Amino acid sequence: MVCVGTDLVDIDDIRGLLARRPAFAERHFTAREREYCLRATDPAERFAVRFAAKEAVLKAFGTGLRGAALHEIEVVRADSGQPALLLAGRAVALAEAAGVRSWLITLTHSRHLAHALVAGLSEE
Template sequence: MLSAHQLQVSCADLFGAVSGGHAGKAPGLGVDLVHVPRIARALDTFGERFLRRLFTAVEARDAGSEPMLRVERLAARFAAKEAAIKAFGLAEVGVSWRDLEVERLPGGVPVLRVHGRAAEVLRSRGIAHWALSLSHDGDHAVAVVAIVQPAVSAPSAP
């Protein structure tokens, strides 16, 4: 199994190949892997302060109340925020963690909502559509964010 560092290096190599060697620029795809026990330790150490700094009330609610599942879900949401920062090229912009919000729709589908400074930057860059995928199992949570173009419907026949 690849370590988180090896996965980051592999992804960076892939982005460099796909973008013609411009791995430093936002490729429109962000991936992040989080070690769930790290989030559990932060919650144990900092409690509500940690929750309020990184997560919105919606995210805290959607994470549920069963302790282990809650930590896994929060780790996946943290991974989503990191993946979004990579996909959207926000690392140098200075956005709040809470500007990036993962909400679970009825049926469990996660969506990424963007607020505040992050929303301003995306508007200025013409980024309006993206996809999010989350997964968590045991000690790991992963998220992928990809900028997508809206589907163009075929012209109707006369």
């Protein structure tokens, strides 16, 4: 393991952002993420946990939010439901510089909080 990051997000904060700024989802989430989140009765939970994952990745890199655009970090799901990360743009360059070849990711949320933990691994 070469890096680790975690983040906790208040779901009500994300719900409010989605209501006040509809462009928030388009700016920070990929089309695939938006499609998945919007299938839920309460999309805020899915958006919040993905936002937490994106911030956790940037924390793992040690860059904070300026390291890469959030839409360059995508949370995808296997058919089994297991989450995974796909990186693009500057996020790929940060992973390469850190020696990250693969990721472990876990996501969870309650009614109020969404949490993500990521670990960057040096080998597949």
